[in-house]
Amino acid sequence: MKFFIDTANLAQIKEAQELGVLDGVTTNPSLMAKEGITGRNNILKHYVDICNIVDGDVSAEVISTDLKGMIKEGEELAELHEQIVVKVPMIKDGIKAIKYFSDKGIRTNCTLVFSCGQALLAAKAGAAYVSPFIGRLDDISTDGLNLISEIRHIYDNYEFETQILAASVRHTMHVIDCAKIGADVMTGPLSAIEGLLKHPLTDSGLAKFLEDYQKGN
Ligand code: E4P
Numbered sequence: 001m002k003f004f005i006d007t008a009n010l011a012q013i014k015e016a017q018e019l020g021v022l023d024g025v026t027t028n029p030s031l032m033a034k035e036g037i038t039g040r041n042n043i044l045k046h047y048v049d050i051c052n053i054v055d056g057d058v059s060a061e062v063i064s065t066d067l068k069g070m071i072k073e074g075e076e077l078a079e080l081h082e083q084i085v086v087k088v089p090m091i092k093d094g095i096k097a098i099k100y101f102s103d104k105g106i107r108t109n110c111t112l113v114f115s116c117g118q119a120l121l122a123a124k125a126g127a128a129y130v131s132p133f134i135g136r137l138d139d140i141s142t143d144g145l146n147l148i149s150e151i152r153h154i155y156d157n158y159e160f161e162t163q164i165l166a167a168s169v170r171h172t173m174h175v176i177d178c179a180k181i182g183a184d185v186m187t188g189p190l191s192a193i194e195g196l197l198k199h200p201l202t203d204s205g206l207a208k209f210l211e212d213y214q215k216g217n
Pocket of ligand 1: 131187
């Protein structure tokens, strides 16, 4: 399973990259705003800065909601850097845009996916990634991980090449459960990735090894 980090914070992206397990980055307009990145030019420059830190795919989201606007924006984003994947919302014009980009060889990430039907449409249109938001489903008492399982089943039935990018991952158990289910990618905060490191027996075991080494020297 690929690990993407879901942030526009350059320091966190660098930290995850230095850990050596980072495969890409996802951003969205809210994450950009959180870092104080505003204005078209600053946002475009920030995407390039992210691409220069990480080796893998970087999702850059369009803000237009009509086909013409999404195409214009998406083409501009795709030209910024070869690592850019154009993030397109799951709406009717979004599906048309994904099909357009797919025919032109521009890779897309279909975002704001909350159902199997939406995931099926995204795959049919040729999205490189589909992003079901598991945390936001959990937030409204709906099983987000179950959606990942169902999409996995559907995609495997027909050998769709669209990668399932489990998004809105909130914590470490989400990461582990996504891996069990067979999500192709998960995107979450640095804390969810770093949580994988933790076990008290590792800490106490290491402390004992170091203590015993000191005794013998
Ligand atoms: C996906 O690409 C989104 O950026 C993200 O995962 C949304 O997560 P949230 O529900 O924590 O905002």
